[in-house]
Amino acid sequence: MxxxxxxxxxxxxxxxxxxxxxxxxxxxxxxxxxxxxxxxxxxxxxxxxxxxxxxxxxxxxxxxxxxxxxxxxxxxxxxxxxxxxxxxxxxxxxxxxxxxxxxxxxxxxxxxxxxxxxxxxxxxxxxxxxxxxKVIRGQTENALKGKCTGGTGTIGYKIDEEKFYHLDPLTAPLVLEAFQRYDNGDKMVEIVNFLNDKGVRNMLAAK
Missing domain, CATH: 3.40.50.1390 (Resolvase, N-terminal catalytic domain)
Incomplete structure (x- = not known):
């Protein structure tokens, strides 16, 4: 067999x-x-x-x-x-x-x-x-508490050792300005160039 x-x-x-x-x-x-x-x-x-x-x-x-x-x-x-x-x-x-x-x-x-x-x-x-x-319930509770539930993170925030989000004093103002530029009518390519010129990269260190 x-x-x-x-x-x-x-x-x-x-x-x-x-x-x-x-x-x-x-x-x-x-x-x-x-x-x-x-x-x-x-x-x-x-x-x-x-x-x-x-x-x-x-x-x-x-x-x-x-x-x-x-x-x-x-x-x-x-x-x-x-x-x-x-x-x-x-x-x-x-x-x-x-x-x-x-x-x-x-x-x-x-x-x-x-x-x-x-x-x-x-x-x-x-x-x-x-x-x-159980996984969904746990992730929901973490999100409501302001904790990271996985992934690569978000530009404008830092994640501490206990997985809580905190505003990043270096990039948060730039993210806010990017939204303001969009609200004022700037094109996406202009906003991307602005962030790149300021040295902002995504969480994978790419432009």
């Missing part, structure tokens, strides 16, 4: 060790069960809430070529965090004669296995939705 391993992490804040750990667990499962792993498909910094993942899509496409019998994942949430996508792509794999196995979530055959797998899929989607709500 041949298999491929699909590994994924969803954020740039996560590290390569996450992928290494997933592959290690899947490889150990394969060796224990006499399965030959022929390829790894890896998506880095891609959310499982969407199926727009290049390696994932390539794996689904390759499943139709009869190159492997099994897809190994660390947990089902590596495969999908959306119940529709999960059911849809599992059906495609099944039609192609490929079985999906979560090495950390053994599922029994039969009716009980169907129930457990459905619960795991629901929990994965619930976790993703809850996490998104």
């Amino acid at each position: 041949t298999a491929v391993i699909y590994a994924r992490y969803s954020s740039d804040n996560q590290r390569e060790e996450s992928i290494e750990g997933q592959i290690r667990e899947c490889t150990a499962y394969a060796e224990k069960n006499g399965i030959t792993v022929i390829k790894h498909y890896i998506d880095r910094a891609f959310s499982a809430k969407t199926d727009n993942r290049p390696e994932f899509q390539q794996m689904i496409k390759d499943s139709g070529k009869k190159l492997f019998d099994v897809v190994l994942v660390w947990k089902f949430d590596r495969f999908a965090r959306n119940r529709f996508n999960s059911a849809n792509y599992k059906m495609i794999l099944k039609k192609n004669g490929v079985h999906l196995i979560s090495v950390m979530e053994p599922i029994a055959e039969g009716s009980q296995g169907i129930l457990v797998e459905t619960l795991l899929e629901g929990m994965a989607e619930y976790y993703s939705a809850e996490l998104s709500e």
Whole structure:
């Protein structure tokens, strides 16, 4: 029996060790069960809430070529965090004669296995939705407090160690003058040239 391993992490804040750990667990499962792993498909910094993942899509496409019998994942949430996508792509794999196995979530055959797998899929989607709500709530609270919520910052402000915005005494007056010039009818190119002449650069140090 041949298999491929699909590994994924969803954020740039996560590290390569996450992928290494997933592959290690899947490889150990394969060796224990006499399965030959022929390829790894890896998506880095891609959310499982969407199926727009290049390696994932390539794996689904390759499943139709009869190159492997099994897809190994660390947990089902590596495969999908959306119940529709999960059911849809599992059906495609099944039609192609490929079985999906979560090495950390053994599922029994039969009716009980169907129930457990459905619960795991629901929990994965619930976790993703809850996490998104918490992130949005946290960012909203930070914004209301005048704190930076990420990104490269804003010309005219400085960000202190606690992520609070403060007026930059050097650039804030120039930003104010730029708005006044716009209100007086200056063209955008004239305002840009004015800021460049004053040495103002965007937060990436470009003109």
